[in-house]
Amino acid sequence: MSADVVAGWGGGEAATASGKKTLWWRDAPSARLAALGVVAFLAYLGGTWAFPLLRYYRTPLLDLGKLLDHGVRGGLLYTAAAVVCLACYGLALRIASRSGARLGVILVFALLFSATLFFSYPWGAADLFDYAVIGKVLGQYELNPYVVTGVELAGEPWVDYAPWSDTTSAYGPLWTALAGAVSRLAGKGLLANLLAFKGVALAFHWLDILLIALCLRETRPDRVAAGVLFYAWNPLVLVETLANGHNDNIMLAGMLLAVWLALRGRMLAAMLPLAGAVLTKFWGGLLFPLIIAAGLREQPRSLWRRLAYLAVAALLFGGALALGWAPFWAEGQGAWAGFRLQLFTTSWPLVARLALERWLEPARAMALAQGLALGATAAYALARAVRVRRAELTEASYGLIFFYLAFGCAWFQPWYLIWLVGLAAASWDRERLGRAALFSALGLLSYLLYHFVWFGWGLDHFSIDGFRALAMAATVLPPGALWLARGCMANR
Incomplete structure (x- = not known):
């Protein structure tokens, strides 16, 4: 199958090696992909059938464990369903990346998945x-x-x-x-209201798919179909966006739009969607130093031209933030940030805090652990910014988000991985894709730990922080270890 076919936007026919046209269902990669899509669709349909929004929305504070009684049978059922979806996803990605497949087939099943999960109860979070x-x-x-x-x-x-x-x-x-x-x-x-908010999540899900395709057309036009599949078929993305209705894909849309504009050389215009990402969730600002630095390299060597670029970029970015906050700002509002810094879950900063509490009082240990995590993230962002170029923005953005989620995020949640999967799809590199796929698979399976292993399988003698530290070893540690191992091998 030709690169033009793989990069195309769909259609009913595919080109064979001899140049003839064939219907997609006679095209072996597309047919195999469709078969995997049917299996995954049945798994998602079964989950929505078991946990329909219309049946359960009136009952407060339900979750996966409560719906399945925290039992062994429920845990095994969830694990089996997750493994089926992940296996279909992995095999489909292998087909799309090696043999090629029609983008139209990928999008049809992406639509089926998202429409099915739209009607699921949000069992992962309230x-x-x-x-x-x-x-x-x-x-x-x-x-x-x-x-x-x-x-x-x-x-x-x-x-x-x-x-x-x-x-x-x-x-x-x-x-x-x-x-x-x-x-x-x-x-x-x-x-x-629940359906309306899910509708917003659905709309931005498809906007993200479009933006991923646009980014890939700038950098890897031969990988548009496979990159779209990497995001649109990802089980964690589908569950967290369409079933649980999280708004992280809105922040992702701002980041992807900013990266796409920057890839096209519109560095100043990129400041506005990036500000939109920050005005959705604050961590969208992680990409700011990368885009600023890449734009600075695009400027002539004139000091005044570079200062003018920095001034206009700061005015656009800062002005958008000020306009966004102006209608809501109130005295004492910054106290929320202090509260947020006290939150720890499955993360390295939690492990650091627990270790520091052996020598320091809890408040100081907490502050030091957060400071170390944020300082490490800032240092890594600076290290990437000093050498990033415009053509490398998707790669650098992925790297910074990965570092933050794997090492710097104290309040880690599985749905944050939506950011990582989207940027991995837009950057397309086998090693980056592998780490993002592993991270998202472990994030999906982490629900087994908290809803069944912790509550139902006799491990409640651990403190909640102690169990979170153990869960970190199963969720965050493996992708981070792979990243560190790759860095060590590269420096040998």
Whole structure:
């Protein structure tokens, strides 16, 4: 199959080696891909059938473990379903990357997967309900979600479903404003709001697919179809975006759009979608030094031209942030950041904090662990920025996000891997793809640890932090170890 066919945008026919046209179902790679797609679709359909949103949305604070009684049988069922989806994904990726396949076939099954999981209950986290409460505070009560919490609304029934309803909005103002608009349009029904927020997740899921394809057309046009499959068929991305409804793909869209504009040489224009990513979730700003540095290298050697570039870029980026925050800013709002720095879960900073607590009081150990993690991330970002070039932006962006998630993120959650998978797909390199695929597979399987091994299989004698440290060894450690091993081998 020719590179032009692989890079094409779909269609009903494929070119054979002899130059003749053949229907896609007679094209062996596409037919095998379709067979794997059918198996994966049946697995996702079974999950949605077992946990339909319409049946369970009225019951507060359900999750995977509660739905399956934290039992051995439930854990084995989840593991089997996850392994089937991951196996289909891995085999499909092998076909698409080695033999090629029609992009149209890939997109049809991506649509089936996303449409099926759209109707699933969000069994991985209750964030979807938190979004509904945040949106209702702004869109229906017309109050500031950075000042007023859900529990402060007298008689508000939705707070029973939202575990973070006693805190102010943890997201940037762009997402908060969007949540308010969604709530205003969806009205007062809880189900209508949940479906509306899932609709936003679905729309941005497909925007991310488009942006990944656009990035690859700039750097690896022969890998557009395979790169789209890497993201659009990824089981963790599908579950966290369409079933659980997380908003991380909105931040990813801002990052991908910024990278695509930068790849096309529009370095200043890239500042605006990057600011949009930050205004959704703050960690979108990780890419700022990379894009700034790559743009600086594109400028003439004139000092004044470079200073002018930096000034305009800072004005665009900073101005967009200021405009985004202006309607919501209130005195004392920065206290939320201090609260966020106290949160630790499956991560190296947690292990560092637990080790430091042997010699330091908990508050100092916590601050030092966070400082070391953030300092290491900043140092790595600087090291990448000083040598990054425009053509290398997708690779550098992936590398920085990987470093942060593997080593610097204290409050690691599986859905953060949506960022990594998207950037890996847009950068297309076998080693980077392998680490992202492994990380996302372990992230999907980590639900087994917390919902079954911890609660139901007799390991509750561990403290929650102790168990999180053990879970880190199963989730975060392997990809990080691969990265370190590769670096050591490269320096031999």
